[in-house]
Amino acid sequence: MLTLAWRNLWRNHRRTVIMLAAITVGVWAMIFMTALMRGMVDDMLHNGIRNLPGEVQIHNRAYRDDPSINNSIPAPDKNLLKALQSDTVKAWTQRVRVPAVISSERDSRGVTLLGVEPQSEVKIGFSLDSISEGRFLSDNNDDGLVIGARLAERLETRLGKRVVIMSQDPKNNIAERGFRIIGIYKAKLASLEERYVYTGLETVQTLLKMKNRVSEIAITGEDYRNVSSWYPAIEKAAGKNMQTLPWYQIDTYLSSMLKMMDGFVLVWIIVVFLALSFGLVNTLVMAVFERVHEIGLMQALGMRPSMILYQILLESLLLLIIGLLAGNVLAIGTVIPLQDGIDISAVAEGMEMMGSSSILYPALKLNDMLLANTVVIFLGVLTSILPAWRAARFDPVEALGKE
Template sequence: MQIPVKAMSKLAWRNLWRNYRRTLIMLLAIAVGAWAMIFMTSLLRGMVDDMVKQGIRALPGHVQVHTAAYRDDPSVNHGLPAPDEALLEVLGGEQVQAWTSRLKVPAMISSEYENRGVLLLGVDPAGETELGFDDGDIVEGRFLEGADDPGIVIGRKLLQRLETRLGKRVVVMSQDPDNAVADRGFKVVGVFQAELESREESIVYAGREVIQRMLGVGSDISEVAVLGRDYKLPEPLAASIRAAVPADVEVLS
């Protein structure tokens, strides 16, 4: 024998309110559970979004421009000429939030007591801070003041490894286009902190023009890093940049 739906609904409704306290507690538990699930989902999405943005701003940007051979052999022999008018026009467009050019090569840094392998970044400080370097991460001294600044900025962990301190001199060595050793002395003018100790230990910043002279590469750079308006939609920006550079230049998004 089947009970009509209308009668079943009435019985269910009466049963719910036979013990109204129990029903209210159940409704409250469901509401709190649903709210907590929505809150946690939103929180996790926000955290992931923030982590992605911080990771992108840490160095790579949304789009990177370099020669096709650079990723396999990141030496000065696989550099780029400085951006020309066609590329500068795209970089100055509405799609671009910030951009910078870097000379980026493997190097050795030495103090009086220790030496370490690092990634040497020859940068334009103005572009680097727009792209993502936070001056608030400087815990001692200052950041670079220009592309021709003769100082060097290193990570807190690297400072400890080298057993040196702010104001002391270090020597940086790398290879020039003829594979000869190129070296230069730098005064430590700033110390930065990072969320990852590996970043503090492996990256150093120097003025781009100073490193270009040290390596004898003229105005050549290693890459152009570009920050767009939306990290979720980098391809339209990458396509615009591809149209403005030679075919042998790689544009990654």
């Protein structure tokens, strides 16, 4: 049956090659475009999660409604520390995160003051390469300030200058102090450079009279998509008094974007397939139409209608498999050379508005490839059923009479 299907496929070389080319290009378009879109969304999500930051955060239960200093939490206890040291946790850190006002001698701005543990902050995602001038914080007591390049520009200040940070302590008293700018960082998104300023955790705790309390504990795993598999253990260890939330519950915009992307990928694959299916059905209808006599002969020789159906579907399946193989190879072959990123700085501002950066890194995901292949095989066989079913219903005497 396989031999017969294979040889029938190559009876009309030109038609088969054209159809294979169409399937190959279609599959390539599915996978390549999905990789580009996935890369863009991955970037947006990574940036989004970096803004949070952390894939899972532990807060005071009231913190999300009122992210003030009063809604802080204690440092992790033994139980939580044990959970945070499990294999599923890639890195974790604790921060004080409060709204503040930064003033230079020229201007003032509202910012988010982050009191961080420098070592664990780097592990969780702060890139030292993003420091464009000066240095990052050295320890929890570091009283230097790291600000974004755009903020420095707005405040008309620079590295080594002093600025004043003003916030409120738990008793709603003004807490302020002068900081020297020890580092300036550049972020993928300019808006982040304006928002976040960093100093040592204990420096902020002292300034705001918080003792050992923090605003949040942030945790990351190996893959932001797999958070649901490990965050319940953290939640349990954190206890009921604290609120443990994964990134998709903290930022519902990001999670709906991911869901929308998954839906869009499926729609895109189906749309491309629909365009392909016309060619596929046409090829099979022609192949059946040209072989009416032969199909009648096979029936006369004792082939059951179900076997005729199977035979035609097998031809379709072979065509699809070859097209899929070629399409996959072509897609992998075009994505791999682009792994270092595609410069789309010409439209960078527009991309930034969407939360994406100016370099697009195509993300070739096994799941996306499997989805494209499954859709093509499943719908391909499904659309082939009609011509195959018609062939199986031929009357052998009439079919034998046709040349």
